[in-house]
Amino acid sequence: MDNLSDKFLVAAPRLEDPRFKQSVVYVYKHDMDGAIGFIVNKPVNKSLWVELCRTAGIKNPIDVNIPVYFGGPIDSQVGYVLHSPEYKSMLTEQVAPWLSITQGIDILVDIAQGLGPVNFQITLGYSGWSPGQLELEFESNWPRDPNSGWMSIPASRNLIFNTADIDKWETAVDGYATNYINDLLEFKSHERTTKI
Numbered sequence: 001m002d003n004l005s006d007k008f009l010v011a012a013p014r015l016e017d018p019r020f021k022q023s024v025v026y027v028y029k030h031d032m033d034g035a036i037g038f039i040v041n042k043p044v045n046k047s048l049w050v051e052l053c054r055t056a057g058i059k060n061p062i063d064v065n066i067p068v069y070f071g072g073p074i075d076s077q078v079g080y081v082l083h084s085p086e087y088k089s090m091l092t093e094q095v096a097p098w099l100s101i102t103q104g105i106d107i108l109v110d111i112a113q114g115l116g117p118v119n120f121q122i123t124l125g126y127s128g129w130s131p132g133q134l135e136l137e138f139e140s141n142w143p144r145d146p147n148s149g150w151m152s153i154p155a156s157r158n159l160i161f162n163t164a165d166i167d168k169w170e171t172a173v174d175g176y177a178t179n180y181i182n183d184l185l186e187f188k189s190h191e192r193t194t195k196i
Contacts, residue, residue: 002152004030004134006096008159009037010151010172019073022169025127026082026155028095035129038082040121040160041168043067049122052079053112056105061112067165072127080123081107082160087117098157119161151176 009025025037049066053059071080085100087110092102100117110116129137137149153175163171 004035004152006099006155007152008040008155008172010153010169010176012149012151013173015149020127024159024168024172025072026099026160027152028101028126030134032131034131035134037127038069038071038080038123039127040069040082040123041165042070043165044070044124048124052108052122056108058109058112062114063112066111066122069121069123071123071125074126074128076125078125079103079108080126081111081117081120082123083107083117083120084157084161087120096155099155099160119157121160 004027007027009023009027011020011023011025015021020039022041023039024041026040027035027037029036044067046065046067048068049061050064052068053061070076081102083100083102085094085098087100087102087107089102089104089106091104091106092100094100107116108122111120111122134150138152151173153172159168159171159175
């Protein structure tokens with residue numbers, strides 16, 4: 001199985017797990033230790049931003065309508081910010097040319113003051129798979145039934161930051177279908193050699 005780091009996992013139409021139904025998950029890391037990702041299309045109550053500011057001691061944020069997302073069922077009280085890479089702090093990790101992840105209160109303070117990254121998504125919790133678990137979820141139904149679990153597509157800045165949350169899953173499913181059809185239609189030319 002290919003490494004899924006910096007890709008999207010897309011929940012297949014019949015995946016019924018309520019935590020992941022119609023989810024798009026950005027895979028931050030996939031290696032021998034397992035996989036970690038963040039659901040990018042499930043905003044929670046918008047008032048949670050105001051609550052986060054209050055908890056962090058931030059007064060009078062310039063915007064009170066910043067959505068906060070459910071990143072997954074693990075450590076749901078821990079916050080992460082997925083964002084464009086021009087913003088950097090001591091706690092920032094650049095994970096792709098177009099994406100960084102930062103933890104800590106400093107980035108929340110900067111966002112509240114209008115000094116944060118250009119594009120960002122505040123996320124609580126993450127999604128995780130133990131070693132081999134994600135591979136089993138992909139390979140358990142072979143030949144691959146696209147309705148039975150996860151699909152994967154290349155990750156993109158546009159899907160995370162520029163697509164409406166309500167449209168992200170459908171856009172990702174369409175992207176998977178397009179990639180799948182393109183792969184089926186891709187023919188490689190072979191040189192014909194004849195011996196006389």
